[in-house]
Amino acid sequence: MAVVANDLDQWLYLFNRGEDFEAYHRFGAHQVGDHWEFLVWAPHAQGVAVVGDWNDWQPAPLSPIGDTGVWRGAAKALAGQHYKFRLTGPDGVTREKIDPFAFAFERKPGTAALLADLPAHDWHDTRWLKDREAFPPYQRPISIYELHLGSFRRHMNDAYLTYAEAAKVVIPYVKKLGFTHIELMPLMEHPLDKSWGYQLMGYFAPTSRFGPPGELLGFIDAAHQAGLGVIMDWVPGHFIRNADALARFDGTPTFEYADAHRADNVRWGSWNFDLGRAQVQSFLLSSATFWLKECHLDGLRVDAVSNMLYMDYDAGKEHDRNRNGGRENLEGIAFLQKLNRVAFSAVVNPLMIAEESSAYPGVTKPVYLGGLGFNYKWNMGWMNDTLAYFSRAPGQRDVHKLTFSFVYLRDEQFILPFSHDEVVHGKKSLMHKMPGDRYNQFANLRVMYVWWLTHPGKKLLFMGSEWGQFLEWRDWTQLEWRDLADPLNAKMQSFTTNLMHLYRRYPALWRGDHDETGMLVTIGDNPDALSYIRRSPGELPVIVVLNLVTKQRDHFRVPVPHGGHYRVILNTEAIAAGGTWTHVPRHYVATAVPANGQADSLDVILPAMGALLIVPEPAEG
Incomplete structure (x- = not known):
């Protein structure tokens, strides 16, 4: 003009x-x-x-x-x-x-x-x-896929994708993963x-x-048009x-x-x-x-x-x-x-x-x-404590690195970021930060992602982390897409996709992010395990159980909000997720055995270095 x-x-x-x-x-x-x-x-x-x-x-x-x-x-x-x-x-x-x-x-x-x-x-x-006008972000699930356009994918001759070419590649991929938003590193x-x-x-x-x-x-x-928001970094x-x-x-x-x-x-x-x-x-x-x-x-x-x-x-x-x-x-x-x-x-x-x-x-x-x-504000304290916890061997961890976040949950409206800054300049990729052999690295990564996804706060994950890329991010070349030929990487990508879709499917995982009652910690004093309930009025509660040691736990008591039938919607050790369990128990019945302040509890098999997500089943009749 x-x-x-x-x-x-x-x-x-x-x-x-x-x-x-x-x-x-x-x-x-x-x-x-x-x-x-x-x-x-x-x-x-x-x-x-x-x-x-x-x-x-x-x-x-x-x-x-x-x-x-x-x-x-x-x-x-x-x-x-x-x-x-x-x-x-x-x-x-x-x-x-x-x-x-x-x-x-x-x-x-x-x-x-x-x-x-x-x-x-x-x-x-x-x-x-x-x-977007009708529904403020506080009333929505927000999961952000952070992306550097110059190194997401490139042509065979190493040339950049154009914006138009990227639209045909990036958008369907992020949509399939189940994220709600793309965050572009600066394109000014x-x-x-x-x-x-x-x-x-x-x-x-x-x-x-x-x-x-x-x-x-x-x-x-x-x-x-594909149902994805777009955010850009601005300086x-x-x-x-x-x-x-x-x-x-x-x-x-x-x-x-x-x-x-x-x-x-x-x-x-x-x-x-x-x-x-x-x-x-x-x-x-x-x-x-x-x-x-x-x-x-x-x-x-x-x-x-x-x-x-x-x-x-x-x-x-x-x-x-x-x-x-x-x-x-x-x-x-x-x-x-x-x-x-x-x-x-x-x-x-x-x-x-x-x-x-x-x-x-x-x-x-x-x-x-x-x-x-x-x-929103990036919760850098949560991110630093989480990575400090999971990067150490199980016997050397302090669970207070995780539970300290409960103290300041409502101080701000948070996004929980695993961003590009954490996988570059010698910091190692998220996968490479995990302790143990390759199998245990994936097991730890899956548990850490469950902690990330079920903890109050919106989500952000940097590209390549969804399949556990081992090399840290390199801005001068494309992601290691060849990793996906490895079954463990392919299963990790499938696991992350499943996790993102569960997040959107169960509103208790996001609707109570900024509500004092949105999270009830039921096991927070055990150095080797955590359990909490994500809840929101009128929504199905989601019970989260994390086993933080490399030992399976039989007859583990999980506090639940009421009696009745319960269903496992995620087991990180299922073979489809990259674990070893070919038979995964799906159904449990709560009994009137008090546990950690709850009148009822479940007697479950908790996988070694694993996590369960459990929801109540509707009453019959």
């Missing part, structure tokens, strides 16, 4: 106040008839010009709009042509820079933007969007593959690695240092802090956004709106939230303090609250997820109650 003169003053007023949440309609390049109009924010530039294919990269000057810090111009050009801005800073040096609001870029190693207007797509996901434009997309330059542009922007919209549309805290991107955009710190110490992100070799600057807020909040509203994403997983919450989070900043003497980044906190207010105003029921590793209170509490306003 081109800039209309009558509205320009109002738009610029809002932009400079940090209140323009759809600035992409105005800034950047937009086609008007047979020419393109350009709008760029460069408050300290002495001069600004646009250069591109159409004028042999000769500067076409832009004009300043009063003292707003914004420059405007026009050129007769064709869609798809390359362009950059040429800015002369207050130091007299002229630099070529990308368009921060560009909708498309050329393929790397080039970094020029392409003349492209707002991506257009003929959407067919109305039913999905209406369902970025120059370095090794950054996995977490060091961005194009906050409004799908990366050109996998095809044109419209194809990504087609991927999202196809996922919705508002920091950006790449590259000289032709946002760094010192107009020759001075523009998007980053003026204080070089605060601007420098040592941990990731990038620059921190000045989150307290109004125009930076308009830029970033417009990016969030663009992906949620224009691209129909179902949510954003906001990366590195701790880096925005604390002034002393980064290396070399251990003693940094705010104006009140505290360690909190006051600008970062205010920005995150504003982000979530804007996101929940832009679309109905988005998933706003914080990747946050500290104990900062109220991450998922509403802003009006003093919280940050996210609706």
Whole structure:
């Protein structure tokens, strides 16, 4: 949409106040008839010009709009042509820079933007969007398949799949597995593959690695039509240092802090956004709106939230303090609250997820109650404790690593993540973390997945983990699909699929996630076993029993909520799951033998390093 003169003053007023949440309609390049109009924010530039294919990269000057810090111009050009801005800073040096609001870029190693207007797509996901509006995420099962598009699958010549090709491969596969959502690692434009997309330059542009922007919209549309939500990772805290991107955009710190110490992100070799600057807020909040509203994403997983919450989070900043003497980044906190207010105003029921590793209170509490306003937070403590427990040999484990999570179950609204970060950089794959020989590694992995799936909290699993890939994740090549020729890997994939479908089939496993009564621990003081009941009013309760040692237990007493008949819906040692039990007892009858506070109990055979899921059977007659 081109800039209309009558509205320009109002738009610029809002932009400079940090209140323009759809600035992409105005800034950047937009086609008007047979020419393109350009709008760029460069408050300290002495001069600004646009250069591109159409004028042999000769500067076409832009004009300043009063003292707003914004420059405007026009050129007769064709869609798809390359362009950059040429800015002369207050130091007299002229630099070529990308368009921060560009909708498309050329393929790397080039970094020029392409003349492209707002991506257009003929959407067919109305039913999905209406369902999302009608049912908030708290009322839904949420199981997320995390995916790095560049290394999920590749062509025989190692070339990437395009967005369109990926839609035909990824969506049916994830649908069959039984997950409810796909989470894409960042697909905003970025120059370095090794950054996995977490060091961005194009906050409004799908990366050109996998095809044109419209194809990504087609991927999202196809996922919705298949009944799958799509979330993407988004990085508002920091950006790449590259000289032709946002760094010192107009020759001075523009998007980053003026204080070089605060601007420098040592941990990731990038620059921190000045989150307290109004125009930076308009830029970033417009990016969030663009992906949620224009691209129909179902949510954003906001990366590195701790880096925005604390002034002393980064290396070399251990003693940094705010104006009140505290360690909190006051600008970062205010920005995150504003982000979530804007996101929940832009679309109905988005998933706003914080990747946050500290104990900062109220991450998922509403802003009006003093919280940050996210609706979910990754439970990094649960993940770390779970992996620390299961990676040790059974005789060396401390069950309190697991049961400690019961103390803070309701502190936040959690997602339980086994993400890409846990299977890279020498940390080993989930399968490789498990102790014992190959058979016992799979047995441990199955029990750990039952713990993950039945523990209160939404779910996230990184690609390849569903079949127990042994090699840790490598971003430069596709997953080890050949593993599936091994019966144990194939059975593990089948087991995970069965588990995901059970999760969706039995609402007690998710409907009580945020309810005080949603989980009743019936055996929590036994160092070698756990038992608990997932429940929700009006739903069939699910009894979970975990045997955490490599010894079968006959006549094991499982507390149950009432007498009657019970049915085993999952036994991790069934031969179909990769275990050894060819005959699996399916039915039990509760007797009036009290156990751990329950009046009735079952006398079951509990498999070695195994788990059972048990439900009551309907009364006859």
